[in-house]
Amino acid sequence: MATGTTRKASMADTVYEALREDIFELRLTPGDKFSEGDVGQRLNASRTPVREALYRLQREGYVEVLFRSGWQVKPLSARQVDDLYELRITLEQAAIHKLCSPTSPAPSLPMLNSQATPVTSISPLEERNFHCDLVAAAGNQEMSRVHSEIMDRLRLISRHHPADAAHAGDDRTEHAMILEAVKAGNETEAERRLISHIRIGQQAARKYTGNQEDSTATNLNGEQKSAPNDA
Amino acid sequence: MATGTTRKASMADTVYEALREDIFELRLTPGDKFSEGDVGQRLNASRTPVREALYRLQREGYVEVLFRSGWQVKPLSARQVDDLYELRITLEQAAIHKLCSPTSPAPSLPMLNSQATPVTSISPLEERNFHCDLVAAAGNQEMSRVHSEIMDRLRLISRHHPADAAHAGDDRTEHAMILEAVKAGNETEAERRLISHIRIGQQAARKYTGNQEDSTATNLNGEQKSAPNDA
DNA sequence: GATTTTCAGCTTGTATACTAGATAACGGCA
DNA sequence: TGCCGTTATCTAGTATACAAGCTGAAAATC
Numbered sequence: 001m002a003t004g005t006t007r008k009a010s011m012a013d014t015v016y017e018a019l020r021e022d023i024f025e026l027r028l029t030p031g032d033k034f035s036e037g038d039v040g041q042r043l044n045a046s047r048t049p050v051r052e053a054l055y056r057l058q059r060e061g062y063v064e065v066l067f068r069s070g071w072q073v074k075p076l077s078a079r080q081v082d083d084l085y086e087l088r089i090t091l092e093q094a095a096i097h098k099l100c101s102p103t104s105p106a107p108s109l110p111m112l113n114s115q116a117t118p119v120t121s122i123s124p125l126e127e128r129n130f131h132c133d134l135v136a137a138a139g140n141q142e143m144s145r146v147h148s149e150i151m152d153r154l155r156l157i158s159r160h161h162p163a164d165a166a167h168a169g170d171d172r173t174e175h176a177m178i179l180e181a182v183k184a185g186n187e188t189e190a191e192r193r194l195i196s197h198i199r200i201g202q203q204a205a206r207k208y209t210g211n212q213e214d215s216t217a218t219n220l221n222g223e224q225k226s227a228p229n230d231a
Numbered sequence: 232m233a234t235g236t237t238r239k240a241s242m243a244d245t246v247y248e249a250l251r252e253d254i255f256e257l258r259l260t261p262g263d264k265f266s267e268g269d270v271g272q273r274l275n276a277s278r279t280p281v282r283e284a285l286y287r288l289q290r291e292g293y294v295e296v297l298f299r300s301g302w303q304v305k306p307l308s309a310r311q312v313d314d315l316y317e318l319r320i321t322l323e324q325a326a327i328h329k330l331c332s333p334t335s336p337a338p339s340l341p342m343l344n345s346q347a348t349p350v351t352s353i354s355p356l357e358e359r360n361f362h363c364d365l366v367a368a369a370g371n372q373e374m375s376r377v378h379s380e381i382m383d384r385l386r387l388i389s390r391h392h393p394a395d396a397a398h399a400g401d402d403r404t405e406h407a408m409i410l411e412a413v414k415a416g417n418e419t420e421a422e423r424r425l426i427s428h429i430r431i432g433q434q435a436a437r438k439y440t441g442n443q444e445d446s447t448a449t450n451l452n453g454e455q456k457s458a459p460n461d462a
Numbered sequence: 463g464a465t466t467t468t469c470a471g472c473t474t475g476t477a478t479a480c481t482a483g484a485t486a487a488c489g490g491c492a
Numbered sequence: 493t494g495c496c497g498t499t500a501t502c503t504a505g506t507a508t509a510c511a512a513g514c515t516g517a518a519a520a521t522c
Contacts, residue, residue, distance in 0.1 A: 010505065011505075012506090035472080035473060036473085036474070037472095037473085037474095045506085045507095046506060046507045046508070047474090047506095047507080047508085048505080048506055048507065048508090049505080049506065051283075051474090051475095052282075052505095055287070056290070059287065059290050065474075066473090066474090066514095067473090067474075067475095067513085067514080068472090068473050068474045068475080068512080068513050068514050068515095069472090069473060069474080069513095069514060069515075070472090070474080079372075080372070080373065083371045083372055083373040083374065084373050086325075086371055086373075086374070087371060087373045087374050087377065090321060090322065090325040090374070091321065094317075140314045140318060141311070141314055142311065142314040142315050142317075142318050143314065143318050143321070146377055150373075241476090242475075242476070243475080266502080266503060266504080267503085267504070268503085268504095276476085276477095277477045277478070278476095278477080278478085279478090280476065280477095282505095283475095296504075297484095297503090297504090298483085298503090298505095299482080299483055299485090299502090299503045299504050299505080300483095300484060300485070300502090300503060301502090301503060301504080302504090
C-alpha cells in the first residue's frame, strides 16, 4: 500500500519547498523583501497556502514578517552562526559519546563502511548527510531532529560563499578518521577529530559573517533596514 | 517602539496561548480530538487565526493534524520522553562546561545568589526557570532556545502526574549545590550533581510513560502519520 | 525652497465561502 | 444476520473578500 501517506503535496507544501529552495539557492538573499501577494502570484497560489508556508519558514528562522510591511529573508548574525556551530558540536559530541559508550546496544552504523569512496571533492549534501547520519546512529530522534535543523541553517551559510576548495578534498578523509576512532571506541580521539573537522567549517563561515557583527546587518542589496535585534 | 512595536496580541496569538494553556492545564489531554471549527467557535475566532495557532503548536510537537479528519493532541511516547531528557542533559551539561571554562568571560550568573530561599516545596515553574537560567547564563542563545522548548515539553509530562512530593523539597538544595560547584569551577562535580538531579525527574516521568511504549508515530518529522491500520 | 499634511497604494490580519476527500452511518441485498 | 455499497456529514485545504494600518510621495501651506 506504499504505507498510505496519500500526501499529494499540498499547495502549502509546494510553496514551502519553492521558497525554501529560493533561499537555499540564493535567489532570495538575507534582507530581500517580498509580499505574500508576490509569492502567490509567482507560484500560482492563493495567499492562504503562501501564508502557511511563510509561517513555517518563520518558525524555522529563515524569514520574518514586518508588521503590515511585508516579509524579508532573515539574516544570520555572526553571533548566531557561532552559537549554532557550538550547539552542533555539542550534539555531535554527545552522539559520539553515545556511540562509544559500552552500554550502547551497538547501534546501526550503516554508512560507516561506505566511506571508501575516491578522494574527490565532497558535496555539501554529502557533508551534511555524514554528520546527520552520525547523530542519527546514536539513536536519539529528538537530538537528530534538532541537529538536522541546525545543519540546514548552517548549510545555508556555507552556500553564501564558495567553499574553501583548498580543504574540501580532506573532508572524506576526516570523516573516515572520525569513524575509525568511533568504531575503535576511542571517544576522546573521535571527539578531537570531530571538533577539529567542524571548526574548519566554522572558521570559514566566520570569515564571511564576521563583518556583520553589529546589529545592522548589511545585506547584499545595500539596503539598510532597522534591525531591531531584541536581545 | 521598544523592540518592535508592541503589537497588541493578534487573534492568532490569543488562540495559540489559549490552546497551549488548555494543553498545559490538561483540559486537552493527549489523544483528544477536535476540529478547527470547534476551537474557533469556542474562542470566538475565525478559522484563519485558529489554523495559524494550530500549525505553531504542531511545529512545537503538541498537536498533529489528521488529513481531513481533525486535529488531536499528540501523545508523547516513553521513547520521546527519554530522548528529550537525554537531550536536555546534554544541553545543560554543555552549559555547565561553558560556565566552568576559564576562557568564559565570567558571564552573568545573576540568579545564583538568590537561592537562599527557605526550603519549601518548589514550584514546577521555579524548577523550570532555574534550569533555563542556568543554560541562559552560558550565553548561547540557540542552545537556550532549544532547551526552553524541551523544558516546556517535559514540563507538560510532569503535569500529567502529581510530582513526587517525597522529593520535591530537595530541589532547591540540589540547585544550590549545583551552583556551588559551578561557582567553584568544579565542572566534574557540577555535572554529576546536575545529572543526578535531572535523573530523578526522569525516573518519575518514566513511571507514567512506560506503558505507552508502542511505537506509533515515531516518524522523524512527525508530520506524516502512517496509519498502522491501513485497512 | 522647506516643512507639514494628506491621501493613495501598498501591506498583513481576519473572516467567510467553496472544494475535495475521509469517515461513519444507514439501507439494501444475499 | 451479516456484509457491502451508497450517501450524508464533517473535515481540512484553498480561494477570495474585507478590514486595519503602515509607507511614502504628492500637494499644499508657510
